[in-house]
Amino acid sequence: MTALPLKTIARTLHSWQQRLAITISIFVIFFATVWCFTISQSAKLHSDELITSVLQSQPNIKLAQLPKYLTANNSIVAVTNGQKQQQINIRPNVWLNWTGTTKAYQLKDNSQFQVKYLILSGKHIILLVTITCLFWLVALLLAWAVGKNIEHKLYHTERKARRLFQSNRNQNNLKHPDLFEVLNVLLEELAIARTEQNRVDKFIRAQTFLDPDLGIGNRVFFENRLEALLNVEEQVEQGFVIGLRIEELEQLLERNKKAANDMLGQFTQILEQSLKRHPSALLARYSDRDFAILLTNVSVKDIELLCKHLLKALLHVRVPPPLDPESLYHMGVASFRSGDQLTQVLLEADMAIRAAQLQGGINWFMYQEQDKVKTVAMGSLQWRTLLERTLMQNGFILYFQSVMQQSPRQVHHQEVLVRLKDNDGKILKASLFMPMAQKCGLIIQIDKQVVLKLFRLFEQDTSSQARYSINLSQEALLNAEFKQWFINELTQQPKQAQRLIVEISEYAIVEYSEDLTLFLQQLDKLHVSILVDQVGQYVLSSGYIKHHPISYLKLHSSIVRNIQSKSENQLFIRSLQGTCADTSVKIFAFGLETEAEWQTLKQLDLAGAQGQYFNLPEAGLSLSNSH
Known part of the structure; x- marks a missing residue:
């Protein structure tokens, strides 16, 4: 196979630049020709209209009197006697001027004349030529600079690709491999490496958290x-x-x-x-x-x-x-x-x-x-009644808890937590009433009401750039009507969309990956960040990290609890970091409670954490109260 080095590709690029320059030049010449023809016709028409106007207003005018009436017009250069070919100069004519001559006109004394008119003066022609030359000089310099930059990058890429290609191979096999073959092999190896990384990551999870014989948790x-x-x-x-x-x-x-x-x-x-x-x-x-x-x-x-x-x-x-x-x-x-x-x-x-x-x-x-004996006092009917009444009264309460980043130690974003009051006025947490809302088929309505509440708080706090994360239930993520409504709301309020982080459970994003692909892409286009939470709750493949536009991961609290004494959980985090190595994904921890846990997470170089160690969830009537 004939070797095709990047030098050849660079020359090809230069050739295409030359062809592009020739094409643009032809276009400019064509445009200039059309423009010149247009202005010449316009100048001719203007001169004819002027002479016709003079002859109509002065029907008995003599040839010698014509210059008097034509002097006021700056475009008239001279009048020529048609019979004697005598020229009466009205103003000096520079040799570089571009002039034209009208048709022959006849006076009442049967004498004929023609008028020489100015189309474009010499100084204007010099100015246009100078500007055109400067334009092409700058354009050629820019094209040359861009070409040299591309050529340098291509040479650098070629050397890097060939070194990588030859590093673990028998050089006698392919001394001068085709560049495209080199790139194709490297891309295939990259795909294999990513697949292997996902396999290793899942293997580590399985070895750490699964029973080898039955495939269930250990x-x-x-x-x-x-x-x-x-x-x-x-x-x-x-x-x-x-x-x-x-x-x-x-x-x-x-x-x-x-x-x-x-x-x-x-x-x-x-x-x-x-x-x-x-x-x-x-x-x-x-x-x-x-x-x-x-x-x-x-x-x-x-x-x-x-x-x-x-x-x-x-x-x-x-x-x-x-x-x-x-x-x-x-x-x-x-x-x-x-x-x-x-x-x-x-x-x-x-x-x-x-x-x-x-x-x-x-x-x-x-x-x-x-x-x-610890019982859940209410039955399904009582739960439905409470949830429906809360929905009608718009009574769900928003709590906020800070997610802190490690360096510098400051608030990265706030997570929105949902609460409601029961019949006795007790504040109930989402972990208690959301499963009942799911059984009653009300969870999508709750998600929609929570989103609208957060957006109204955004409207009261337009000067802030603080970001907030909100959990969407699996039912909402799979509901086409809800997804369309959510995208429409974000489209109408692009500034609010940029402040929003959508949290999706790891189980949902793995189990329904194909169903969520378009939705996640739409959120990404609207500059809404995607956070995958409950990471590590189940033994799942981490391939979704490369497949979807993920910005953040949040570890499940079972991974974080007493992590300083659990080497298997630390190994899991190291494996996850390896999967995220060539991405911009940041990993946060949830459920942080002690200084020992925080110090271990900092040693593992996590982006940050959330939990009682920093603060408890707080209710907020406005976003400013939630900080």
């Missing part, structure tokens, strides 16, 4: 999530841990590991299928023989129904010998709320399992002491 993953729920600002009013322990599984693993894994696979499949009615539920393998289920904001009645359903569903598991199908497993339930201790919740779940074992057979147990 103990680290489960405890991270539970610990985060017990500590973060968005409090959980009521949650439950369901522990499921398979008896004598160790013996089966020693005798017949394949049969044991098949049975565990059946357990996993049935548990996942049963939990589909609870989208926020988390299933993990806590140990070789223990499964753990985490649920939030559900009632005791729902837990009772779920446990009874699991007892029936798990009857379909094929139990290999020597395990006893009549006492194969036991379930224990522990309740919790934000502020409880992790060890206490896990201990209570273990005690509940042991209590179920004492009852004999396959059974489940949950402590019912008065101080352990």
Whole structure:
């Protein structure tokens, strides 16, 4: 294959510059010709009109009297006697002047004459030629400078590409490779490297947070999530841990590991299928023989129904010998709320399992002491009534919490948090009422009302350039009508759009990537920044970072909690930073509570963080009150 160095490409560019210059020159010559023809015709017409006017006003005029009437017009140079060819000069004529001659006119005494008129004076011609030459001189200098700059960049790119191409290859194979082949190979390697980076990132997540045999969360993953729920600002009013322990599984693993894994696979499949009615539920393998289920904001009645359903569903598991199908497993339930201790919740779940074992057979147990019963008081109808009334009264309250950047340490933006008052005047957090709003089909209406509230606050604070992030629910992101409305609102208020950051969960952007592509591109064109939050909550591929116009990532609180003592979480962040290395994406942390966590995040060189360590969410009647 013939080598095609960048020097040849540079020469080709110069050739195209020359062709472009010739084309422009031809166009200029054509334009100048048309212009000259136009002004000559205009000057001729003007002279003819002048002479006709003089002859009509002075029908008996003599040839000798003509100069008297034509002197007032600056464009008339001389009058020529048609018969004697005598010229009467009206004003001096410079040799460089561009002149023309009218047709022959006849007076009443039968004498004929012609008038010489000025089309363009010599000084104007010199000025135009000088300006044209200067223009072309500047244009040629600029073209030369641009060409040299492009040539320099091309040479630099060629050297860099060839060094990179030859660095890990046998130079005897291709001593003079075609440049386009070099670039094509490097681009293919870049695509492979990006794919490999995503694969490695997902592998690290999987190795850190997934059980290798069943593909569900492991103990680290489960405890991270539970610990985060017990500590973060968005409090959980009521949650439950369901522990499921398979008896004598160790013996089966020693005798017949394949049969044991098949049975565990059946357990996993049935548990996942049963939990589909609870989208926020988390299933993990806590140990070789223990499964753990985490649920939030559900009632005791729902837990009772779920446990009874699991007892029936798990009857379909094929139990290999020597395990006893009549006492194969036991379930224990522990309740919790934000502020409880992790060890206490896990201990209570273990005690509940042991209590179920004492009852004999396959059974489940949950402590019912008065101080352990934590119920969500309202039913679905009461929730719907409260939410609909709040919507009608435009009663959702906006709270604000600062997201601080590391260097310099100042507010990067404010996150908008949604609250409402219940019938007793108590302020409820979004983590409590949003799942109920989802069940009632009201979550899109709430998102729309919150957006409008924020925009009205923007209108009251037009002088500020502070930025605010707002969460959009998965339902709103997938609703075509809402997306069209949202884009229209932003289009009508471009200044407000520039102050807005839209937060989308990592699960939504991965699960519905194709559905969100156009919407995210539209937001990017309107200068709305995209923030992906809850990063690390699930084990997902990070390929969306290169596929969508992402500006920021926000780590899930389960990654941040006690990160100073969790090397696996630090490894996850390092891997994520590697994925973002050749992008402008900034990584923030959520749920920061201690100085030790903050110091570790600074060592990891994160862009910033959000949490109780800096401040608690604050209500604000105006944006100025939220800072």
